[in-house]
Amino acid sequence: MTLDLSLLPSGGVQWLDASGEHSDIVLSTRIRLARNVEGYAFASRARDGERLRVLAQVRDAIPAATGSDDGVMLRVDEMEAGERLLLPERHLVSRELAGLDAQHPVRSGAAVFLARQSSIMINEEDHLRLQSLRSGFAVSEAFSEVEAIDREIGARVPYAYHPEFGYLTACPTNTGTGLRASVLIHLPGLVLTKEIGKVLAGLQQMGLTYRGLYGEGSEVVGNFFQMSNQTTLGRSEEELLDHLVRVVRHVVEREEESRRVLLRDAGYIIEDKLWRAYGTLRYARSLTFEEAMNFLSGVRLAVGLNLIAGLSVYTLNKLLIFSQSAHLAYTAGRALTENEANLARAKFVRKALEEEPDK
Amino acid sequence: MVCDVCKEGDVVIDLTQVEGAEVRHLRLCEKCAAERGVETSLVVPKQQVTELLQSVHQHMPAASDDAARCTFCSSTLRDFRSSGRLGCPHCYNAFEKSLRELLRRVHGNSRHVGHRYVPPSEGAVERSVTAGELRDRLQRAIESEQFEMAADIRDKLRGLE
Numbered sequence: 001m002t003l004d005l006s007l008l009p010s011g012g013v014q015w016l017d018a019s020g021e022h023s024d025i026v027l028s029t030r031i032r033l034a035r036n037v038e039g040y041a042f043a044s045r046a047r048d049g050e051r052l053r054v055l056a057q058v059r060d061a062i063p064a065a066t067g068s069d070d071g072v073m074l075r076v077d078e079m080e081a082g083e084r085l086l087l088p089e090r091h092l093v094s095r096e097l098a099g100l101d102a103q104h105p106v107r108s109g110a111a112v113f114l115a116r117q118s119s120i121m122i123n124e125e126d127h128l129r130l131q132s133l134r135s136g137f138a139v140s141e142a143f144s145e146v147e148a149i150d151r152e153i154g155a156r157v158p159y160a161y162h163p164e165f166g167y168l169t170a171c172p173t174n175t176g177t178g179l180r181a182s183v184l185i186h187l188p189g190l191v192l193t194k195e196i197g198k199v200l201a202g203l204q205q206m207g208l209t210y211r212g213l214y215g216e217g218s219e220v221v222g223n224f225f226q227m228s229n230q231t232t233l234g235r236s237e238e239e240l241l242d243h244l245v246r247v248v249r250h251v252v253e254r255e256e257e258s259r260r261v262l263l264r265d266a267g268y269i270i271e272d273k274l275w276r277a278y279g280t281l282r283y284a285r286s287l288t289f290e291e292a293m294n295f296l297s298g299v300r301l302a303v304g305l306n307l308i309a310g311l312s313v314y315t316l317n318k319l320l321i322f323s324q325s326a327h328l329a330y331t332a333g334r335a336l337t338e339n340e341a342n343l344a345r346a347k348f349v350r351k352a353l354e355e356e357p358d359k
Numbered sequence: 360m361v362c363d364v365c366k367e368g369d370v371v372i373d374l375t376q377v378e379g380a381e382v383r384h385l386r387l388c389e390k391c392a393a394e395r396g397v398e399t400s401l402v403v404p405k406q407q408v409t410e411l412l413q414s415v416h417q418h419m420p421a422a423s424d425d426a427a428r429c430t431f432c433s434s435t436l437r438d439f440r441s442s443g444r445l446g447c448p449h450c451y452n453a454f455e456k457s458l459r460e461l462l463r464r465v466h467g468n469s470r471h472v473g474h475r476y477v478p479p480s481e482g483a484v485e486r487s488v489t490a491g492e493l494r495d496r497l498q499r500a501i502e503s504e505q506f507e508m509a510a511d512i513r514d515k516l517r518g519l520e
Binding site for chain 1: 442
């Protein structure tokens with residue numbers, strides 16, 4: 001099977017379009033609901049036949065449930081390793097579904113249904129992970145979308161549900177609502193002013209948790225954080241979301257305040273630092289992924305502070321995704337060594353910045 | 360603001376400690392926080408969930424449930440302890456007491472108050488246990504050496520065929 005990402009609705013990256021609220025600080029909002037189908041063992045305990053039956057049952061329900069032909073079903077279990085790597089880089093599926101973690105090789109029946117701004121992972125840790133992914137800070141829009149999909153699928157496929165515990169999931173940390181709402185947020189101001197430690201500690205006291213760019217277990221790179229609710233049981237979906245929105249709004253305000261402080265107290269130092277980041281991206285001949293992420297973080301901050309004009313957040317978002325290793329290999333049409341990837345990355349970034357109007 | 364302990368360093372963390380009915384606030388600098396084992400640096404809590412589960416398990420009553428097996432998927436609580444994942448929805452009934460306690464510790468509550476699910480009516484979905492499903496369960500029971508359970512499933516399977 002050869003994966004052609006251009007066939008996906010909007011290439012699967014509509015969320016990069018920088019259209020939502022606070023999109024210079026909040027890149028995206030993702031809401032997912034974990035659901036399991038009654039009558040089968042959970043995906044990691046299930047036998048091949050069970051997972052394939054789950055897949056068939058869900059696949060039959062999808063056209064009526066989503067009410068559109070605008071979607072693509074990808075059998076992740078039939079893809080080659082290099083192709084499977086692309087999907088998590090594009091934030092379309094988790095590393096676990098793609099079978100990239102040593103303890104979770106790809107499972108038979110692993111699949112993903114991708115529509116314009118929503119997706120359904122099948123046979124991940126739970127049978128179903130219904131997701132909506134939006135650009136910017138768009139919690140209520142994302143929730144109404146995923147809620148509608150949930151209602152329609154749930155009317156056709158019987159979910160595992162317990163009157164006391166709610167929706168039953170493989171890991172008890174998701175039991176209840178099965179809801180995890182997360183925002184991908186860029187906080188260079190708080191990192192530079194060293195306020196971030198306080199903010200993150202406060203976040204945990206408020207019942208939220210944070211992760212790196214690629215979800216659970218991933219490192220914080222380029223000052224990007226994913227913030228999400230920690231608990232899923234004992235509060236309604238609306239309460240969980242309201243709480244997250246309130247806390248994230250506060251974090252966004254703190255970030256904006258830090259940026260004002262930086263400009264006021266260290267204006268020329270910051271300006272110099274950010275232009276150097278731009279200069280490196282614009283002219284470097286070799287860039288590691290970490291370097292690219294850190295310089296992109298700087299340029300993103302410069303755009304947010306109006307120090308660099310004429311460069312769109314959309315372009316920066318695209319660079320974030322398309323300068324990753326599997327995407328560079330996909331563009332090159334072959335596997336790349338680390339050195340080759342660093343050269344290809346620098347070339348790709350250079351070209352994208354050249355195409356933007358003069359600074 | 361200066362640290363409550365050394366009265367020198369800048370405060371980086373506001374620690375709230377609850378002991379019984381007593382609540383104490385402590386504002387600490389990075390050094391004093393580190394001495395008290397409070398994490399201030401930017402490390403992603405990698406194993407947060409797993410660690411949480413493990414710490415909860417240690418506090419769980421030496422479970423009489425331990426040897427109990429889920430009759431649907433043949434998993435035990437011990438399996439859950441080592442993998443952090445339950446085997447199937449029926450495990451929630453099989454290990455109800457232990458799980459209620461665990462859910463309370465993880466979420467502060469064990470009662471779902473969110474959306475109530477109304478399953479599709481019988482007519483809307485064709486849902487009877489198929490021979491294939493029973494064969495999967497039979498295989499799993501045999502692999503985990505649950506021969507009595509396997510015999511039951513085999514009888515059901517014969518009935519179906």
